Amino acid sequence: MRRLWRWLIPLAVLPVLALLAYGFRVDPRDIPSPLIGRPAPAFGLTTFEGTPLSLAAHRGKVVVLNFWASWCQPACYEEAPVLERNWREYRDRGVVVVGVDIQDRREAAEKFVREFGLTFPNAQDLTGAVSVDYGVYGVPETFFLDRQGRIRVKHVGAVTDAVFRANVDRLLAEPGSP
Amino acid sequence: MTVDFGYGMTLVALVLAIYGAAAAAVGARAGRPALVESAQHAALGVFVLITACFALLTYAFLTFDFSVRYVATNTNLGTPFYYRITGVWGALEGSIILWSWMLGLYTLILILRHRDSARELYPWALATMLGILAFFLLVMTIAAPPFQRQVPVAADGRGLNPLLEDTGMITHPVALYLGFTGFTVPFAFAMAALITGRVGDTWLVLTRRWTIVAWYFLSLGLLIGGWWSYHVLGWGGYWAWDPVENAAFMPWLTATAFLHSVMIQERRRMLKLWNIVLVILTFGLTLFGTFLTRSGVIASVHAFTQGSIGALFLGFLALVMLTALGLVAWRWEALRSQGELDSVVSRESAFLLNNVLLIAAAFTVFFGTVFPLLSEAVRGVKVSVGAPFFNQVNVPLFLSLIFLMGVGPLIAWRRASLENLKRNFLWPVVLGVAAAAAAFVLGVRSALAVLTLATTVFVGTTIGVDFVRATRARLRVGEALIPAVGGLLRRHNRRYGGFVVHLGILLIALGVTGSHAWSVQTEATLRRGETAELAGYRFRFDDLTAVEESNHFKVVGAFTVSNGRVLDVLRPAKKFYPQEQSPIAYVDYRLGLKEDVYLVLGDFARDGTQATIKLQVNRLVSWIWIGGVVLTLGALLAILPERRTA
């Protein structure tokens, strides 16, 4: 009995370690979005090339809506190539990536788009109205919208290949809009 | 080129460290000194390589080598020379290099000091050190590589975090890391003791000084951190119970407990198990602290990088704690006490109580820090506890600890007689009570302030009584006053070093209490020429100007401070850095022994005719820094080699 009892000393740290490991599952900066499951707020912006950009035009597709800014280094710089790569891979399968640049200077933002060779539609949210509608707390934040135009996932921080694929594949596997 | 070379050196260092750890362990087990010697060469090689990495990175900073990603993200062409050097360890990757370099340095010192003196324990301690070093090198190669290519090469960098453009920033991390890494050495010897089964006093005696050294640096780091917070962050405080501060404070508490309980083991052969667990805990908490600040698991003002580094640290923490505590369980029989407590009223119990209270404080800090995590895991709600929680729970603990500081060093070992108590504590108690009464009569109504004052006077008197008594004894045998005092300090440097540290703590306690109980603040918006008043001071807004600096520009206000006569012109400012999306406040203040006048520029009209300022009169804060200096001097005195035959 006494021999067993002493092994409780090392075992005592296990709950603490488990708690810390649990910490990886939750992001303290992640403000839970009340928008999950709701229809994505509509918006109409103009891309850097001057063409109109609205959500309605992409109804029926899986939309990856990414909020970024040129000063958000390094997270936005890390995810830009990831978004571009996956956009090229998935664009023929009913997926669209939409970038919304917030709180930025136009020249800096255009330079960002040019340097990363971004080909998916990108627009500047001049008034900040779109980011308020989506409750964007900082950049980068990414919303994954299903084919019915509902917000399904909010991702805080840089998007990785794994995050992009997992969410998009899941939404693609769901039955489309009637 | 730089990147390949640096990364290559890191890899070689990693391989060497792993080899060294294995060689030392095998050499110790098989009793082959040649292998241990080879491990020593490996350790030297590792140190040289890390030094070269560090030098290379510094060179990259100085020459604006933006092909290195770390350089590009932490400096830009406008960064002044001085901050390009301190910028090297301004962020995660560089601080890991600094950390590894210090660990390498400590390993070398360990080799030089203990190669011949501790045959049995030394090889295992060396193996542990190199194993831990290998972990940090692993972090440097896979999770946070400082040498990583920036493609395409940036034309200009992003710039150093403006908050780090401060003298405090060169010293704060250096001292803090020297403290953190310093605890690796006692841990390594504790592991050696557990592995070899020689859990007697040898490892303790070998590591006692090491622990004081680490404690000294950690204290210094905490104090400089407080000073930085006070004069840079501009909220008028020095300690916010932020997770990052807590992370450094917890090992400080457990290490302080260890420094005290060591004395009981030396004297009474008790608490062997307790001591070894304290050393393991302290080391574990330094890892936990790094994990906390680097994993992003808990939100903090100093939010740092997320990524694989958190998982890596957690894994290592788990490995270290489970192995070390597993060894403790395995050596359970050998760790049982020989002595026993004789009486509740004795020095042993005073020290024991001191340990219990310190651990309790460490536990509450830990609990408060992980509370958001705990509540989310258990109840699914995001709840946090802030400074009020920490203050409320810790103030009684710290007051009791300060009281024990007076009791512990003077009460008799084993069993204190009434006579002993009277002889040592009559005057201190009388003076303490008198001080409390005097404060009350003079109009102090804060219970906390009265209690702290009474306790402080009590403890201060005990130290005085003891010192005077010991000096008198020396004077009686015919020594002159100065040599008597000098000899006392030198001969019993550990004891009197400890007393000086206690004095420092008393001053800090007074400063903390004073600033909490009596500081006042207000805010005001002034037009040019208008005046605001606070605590007998008048502040007149004179002027607002803009100045361009190499990497930012700042808007500076000029405020004349007077209290009947003109005292000073304070110039708080707001700095605008192109790479930052918001301005950084630059505080201006006038320090004083009684009170500091502290001014922060809040907002201003664009035409410069109106400014909003935050005014603070912070009482007794300077005593925290003075106490800090006293404390570190005491620790230095205690570190000096003991000279029993002077």
Place this chain on the structure above:
Amino acid sequence: MNRRTKFIAGGAVIVAVLAYMIYAGVTQSAVYFVTPAELRATAVPGKAYRLGGMVVPGSLKWEARALDLSFTLSDGTATVPVRHKGTPPDLFAEGRGAVVEGSWTADGYFKAGLIMAKHSEEYKAPHDGTQAGYQELIKTLRGDGR
């Protein structure tokens, strides 16, 4: 009572007191994190909350002379009017994320005692993009300063 019992009793007392202090501390100083929508749904006047959301463009009013700051926080579904006595912190502006600490009042607004300016290396609250405007400021305020 022998020594052993005395020490065990002493230890038990210390543990009990500590547990009580922690319990009391937590219940008195717990701050709940909520979004505007959650606050609207569950607000209890007087309870301490930490409210996070975006400052709605056009809602920010700052009366420098009176030190009155008022604005509206939104999370996309609900909005909450917030009032604060004091200067807006450096990181604070319209269209940005903000976290405020305070309590819900019976008068239908959130009284913030503290507006948090979080400093983060990676994940940043947005920029107001007015750096260009600072050049003008330099011109109007140019002087020698210090």
